Amino acid sequence: MRISRRGTLAPRAHVDDLEAAYGQRKDVCQMCAGSVGYGPAPAALQAVSRLEEHLGGGYGPVAGESALLANLREKLFLHNGIDVDAQRAAVLVTAGANQAFVNVLLAVADSGDAVILFAPYYFSHYSAALFAGLRPIVLNSNSHESVAGALQYYSENLLHSEVPSAETVRAVVVCTPCNPTGSVLDNAELWKIAHICEAHDWWLIIDEAYEHFDFEMQLLERDGELTLTSIVSPSCLTGLPQRIRRPYLMHNRSIHIFSMSKSFGMAGYRVGYILCPQTAPIQDGADLFDALVRVNDTIVTHASRQSQLLALCVLRDPACISTLQSRRLRVLLSVRELYQFAFKMVRAGLIELTPSMMEVLRTCQRNGRPFRIGAFYLFCRALPKRNGSTRVARASDLELCHFLADSYRVLVAPGSIFGTDARECWIRVSVGACCCNDIHGLRDALRRLAAGIAAFQEQKLARKVSSVDNDNLVVSTTF
Numbered sequence: 001m002r003i004s005r006r007g008t009l010a011p012r013a014h015v016d017d018l019e020a021a022y023g024q025r026k027d028v029c030q031m032c033a034g035s036v037g038y039g040p041a042p043a044a045l046q047a048v049s050r051l052e053e054h055l056g057g058g059y060g061p062v063a064g065e066s067a068l069l070a071n072l073r074e075k076l077f078l079h080n081g082i083d084v085d086a087q088r089a090a091v092l093v094t095a096g097a098n099q100a101f102v103n104v105l106l107a108v109a110d111s112g113d114a115v116i117l118f119a120p121y122y123f124s125h126y127s128a129a130l131f132a133g134l135r136p137i138v139l140n141s142n143s144h145e146s147v148a149g150a151l152q153y154y155s156e157n158l159l160h161s162e163v164p165s166a167e168t169v170r171a172v173v174v175c176t177p178c179n180p181t182g183s184v185l186d187n188a189e190l191w192k193i194a195h196i197c198e199a200h201d202w203w204l205i206i207d208e209a210y211e212h213f214d215f216e217m218q219l220l221e222r223d224g225e226l227t228l229t230s231i232v233s234p235s236c237l238t239g240l241p242q243r244i245r246r247p248y249l250m251h252n253r254s255i256h257i258f259s260m261s262k263s264f265g266m267a268g269y270r271v272g273y274i275l276c277p278q279t280a281p282i283q284d285g286a287d288l289f290d291a292l293v294r295v296n297d298t299i300v301t302h303a304s305r306q307s308q309l310l311a312l313c314v315l316r317d318p319a320c321i322s323t324l325q326s327r328r329l330r331v332l333l334s335v336r337e338l339y340q341f342a343f344k345m346v347r348a349g350l351i352e353l354t355p356s357m358m359e360v361l362r363t364c365q366r367n368g369r370p371f372r373i374g375a376f377y378l379f380c381r382a383l384p385k386r387n388g389s390t391r392v393a394r395a396s397d398l399e400l401c402h403f404l405a406d407s408y409r410v411l412v413a414p415g416s417i418f419g420t421d422a423r424e425c426w427i428r429v430s431v432g433a434c435c436c437n438d439i440h441g442l443r444d445a446l447r448r449l450a451a452g453i454a455a456f457q458e459q460k461l462a463r464k465v466s467s468v469d470n471d472n473l474v475v476s477t478t479f
């Protein structure tokens, strides 16, 4: 007897293990999972209970309930500025964005093909590629100025030498706002990526699970104190001014994946959707949408009809937009707090951010220009490099996570699940679910996190840290 190789290839779900170990402890601040701290709007939950009895028990349409599809088109028009019919696009409902991603891979690539991901990546993208029998080619966006730069370098210099001739790259996967780094690809960069994809005939898959968590901030320095302020009022419809809205359907080859989990607090109900171009028949009389429908039909037939009904009630709720706005505001406040903490920690030499985030920080400090941060995560290295050299202590990110949870009551996710070296001790700190209503609680947890990181460094690097106080980080750095 044996089990499949693919069943063991995917990285272990450390987040689940950590949550199982510490999730029940009331005194531990949960900053590990990528969930939000609210559920669907109560009015929508009441509305669904009245409608459910009309569903019956039968199967529904494979691409999604027609009423929900109509509402999603409206949402795409109002929030994303895309007229689905006029732009010859199509929408298909799935059981969450994760399933949407698997469906897309199965529809655009055959086993033995390759897909390009960028590290740090969302771990399910990596696992899904393996499960679909694809080779994930992981590019390190950190060693280049940008994701587009990394892709361009790869396509010009390495593609022919590194990809065996029998293997074909089918797609490039980007996640913006990014889980885990929070970085947001601006339009110019997305267009560059789209042009490279066009030149090589690759699909471009864009995961937009955090589409509503895209914030513009400014870093101000007054009397040596750093303050982070948000620029855009979360009360405008998408929270984004027109000039930085995302372009949709670039070159008829971009496939967009959305989720109801984060924005609408519906993670447990499993509803996501795909927006894709309606292409002319590509192969054997079928186009991309046909292939997506066939895959959906085979794997889940369709997303749960009850969940689709709830999604419909959520989108139809007249208070939907204002609910969304107030949630964005709460998340924005937590993200601002998180990054304020991060910048102080960077200054104190206690953590390092990804090179692109460090560059954002440097530029902002120099010219006070606004910058974008998305999602609700901080991705940082808790054993920072010193004088440019890579110091690797005998430590692992998982050990650090256990240490922080056991001794400092903060639960964070290890960076290696996102593709970083475990010995470099990267961690992802999530403020999506924790302390959403309680900024003081969040500050307190961040203070403990700072103290925990300092103590870990002291243990591992014989570093002397005199005092850590998040309100006014005072750190003496004697090595």
Ligand SMILES: Cc1ncc(COP(=O)(O)O)c(C=O)c1O
Residues within 6 Å of the ligand: 034, 095, 096, 097, 098, 099, 122, 175, 178, 179, 207, 209, 258, 259, 260, 261, 267, 270, 271, 272
């Ligand atoms: C980038 C990204 N895509 C997709 C998902 C999963 O979304 P869903 O719950 O809709 O499957 C997540 C969840 O953390 C995510 O971070």
